[in-house]
Amino acid sequence: MSRFLIADTTVDIGALRETLLKPEAGGFCTFEGWVRQTNDGRLVSAIEYEAFAPLAISEGRSILDEVRERFDITATCAMHRTGYLPVGDLAVWIGVAAPHRDAAFKACRYVIDEIKRRVPIWKREHYVDGQIEWVACHHVG
Amino acid sequence: MSRFLIADTTVDIGALRETLLKPEAGGFCTFEGWVRQTNDGRLVSAIEYEAFAPLAISEGRSILDEVRERFDITATCAMHRTGYLPVGDLAVWIGVAAPHRDAAFKACRYVIDEIKRRVPIWKREHYVDGQIEWVACHHVG
Amino acid sequence: MPRIELEYFAQLGEQAGRRVETRETSETTAAALYEELRAAYGFALPAGQMRVAVNAAFRPWTQSLKEGDHVVFIPPVSGG
């Protein structure tokens, strides 16, 4: 079980989590990315995400296939939002179930790092002062 | 905000997560421990958890205080169950919100590692063959 | 001349003033097509900072193009 979803509306993350419940899994790690109210010291009101969906989905699936090869995990699933998300909204969700916690943590970290590095999704920040800018690339962190 | 809960009944983890939603947090990591159907090759039907609650709570709070000092995080909360939990049940839940993901992952990992190392909670495994045993100590993983 | 289906994302969409385009071109590689478009729209990003996808799969810049190919230039990503 490994699904990578691009969603243009709110997703029920409780339902995503349910799909990963397996009796052979003892550890479960999730990562969520939330729209934060500041970036580089600027006040943010919202972030707009745009995805090249067919390629984002196939690249996301490749990442999930990679974690299943690299780590001893049971099931994983990831979701990335598109559209206009105000501060506090959920932009990305990743869940990894594994027999033991070490693999769950490492695999979850791998998925978010690789999503940020290579999945064709872009964000445009809307600032409180009215400006709007495409974020050129990722900063450290 | 940092709470450490010992609970003898099911806890609404959605509600715990809600308490950690902060506009200054961009990354959120959770860890869940689930009752697994096998341990060391033996078929498990359930795990019974017993806690020395007053000390478990104060030691758990110390751990949450430590992560707030060691990592740049916004809010954290942890919950550990007691009582009889069948396979698949949630035994432990930890959530950490932080400005950036690296601190969220590291702090969450620190909390589960320290809970396993020093919080006075003990588990008794019930096996499918009818045997019942206190687990002497943690195995690697 | 082959007709290429183009789709623009992020700052490229803004700079081109459109999201999609069907374009006849005499250029035969993805790299050459990007330079043609860069001259037409003034794209700020050099090809060296981007990737290219043909028919929804990442391809080398030397990829040759044929009638009906769907081409997307991929600026540095910023999801997550």
Place this chain on the structure above:
Amino acid sequence: MPRIELEYFAQLGEQAGRRVETRETSETTAAALYEELRAAYGFALPAGQMRVAVNAAFRPWTQSLKEGDHVVFIPPVSGG
């Protein structure tokens, strides 16, 4: 002789055959009290593999005990 409130967890509770106990003892440290109990109940674990809590706080094994103290011996933990 001071009366000590004892509470037993995990395998200690099983081996003692009880969860709580009020015990008069002439022993004056946590370490000595544990040896007394070990002789009485046949606890398998040596003190070196455990910790001790007095009045719900971890204390050294040399901790002296007084009337009404609540003492818990802490076997290796296995939560999480």
